[in-house]
Structures are given as structure tokens and as C-alpha cells.
Amino acid sequence: MIRREVSALVRLGPLPSEEDDSESDEKFKERTRLLHLIQPPVSDEEAQLLIRLFGVDNCFGLSWTLLHLVESAPSPVVTSPPAPGANQWLGMLWQRYHA
Numbered sequence: 001m002i003r004r005e006v007s008a009l010v011r012l013g014p015l016p017s018e019e020d021d022s023e024s025d026e027k028f029k030e031r032t033r034l035l036h037l038i039q040p041p042v043s044d045e046e047a048q049l050l051i052r053l054f055g056v057d058n059c060f061g062l063s064w065t066l067l068h069l070v071e072s073a074p075s076p077v078v079t080s081p082p083a084p085g086a087n088q089w090l091g092m093l094w095q096r097y098h099a
Helices: 004-012 027-039 042-052 058-071 088-097
Strands: none
Touching: 004 027, 004 042, 027 088, 042 058, 042 088, 058 088
């Protein structure tokens, strides 16, 4: 079962870059609000959806919040080493699972 706040966050798409000034303040605030509404642990199914939201950078700390949510799932969501050039956050999850 996917919680409403997870679905709503996923609908907003990947986290924007810190350099991207095309996202409105309202959308960023909504994204932040939804991310903080999600209470861990997340389900494996939710984690699979949430890993699609990682952007190219830290997104003012939101990527770390997202990472910790994904890590709260019962099973590792990254099950093989990411390909060269894959999103850095997937690589970080892989490393943290195998540390």
C-alpha cells in the first residue's frame, strides 16, 4: 500500500537541483512538506518509488532526508552495483548497504 503523502511527492517528480531556479517557492515548500510528512519506515514498494526522486545534488538537504527514508525500508532497494554514471545517490545507497 502506498501512502497518500508518498504518492503526492512522487507526482511532483525528481528533486530539483540547487542550481535550478525554475521551480516555484510554493512547489518547493510543498515538496518539503510532503517529504517531512512521510513517517519511517517506508514499505519496499514506497522505497522503489522514492528512489526515482533523487536529483543531481543535495537539493538543500532534501536528498539526505529522502535517503534516510529509503533506507528505512525493510529490504535494500539497490540490489546490484549501479552502472557507471548512475545517479550518485543510488551509488551511495549501494555503498551504505554494503559497508
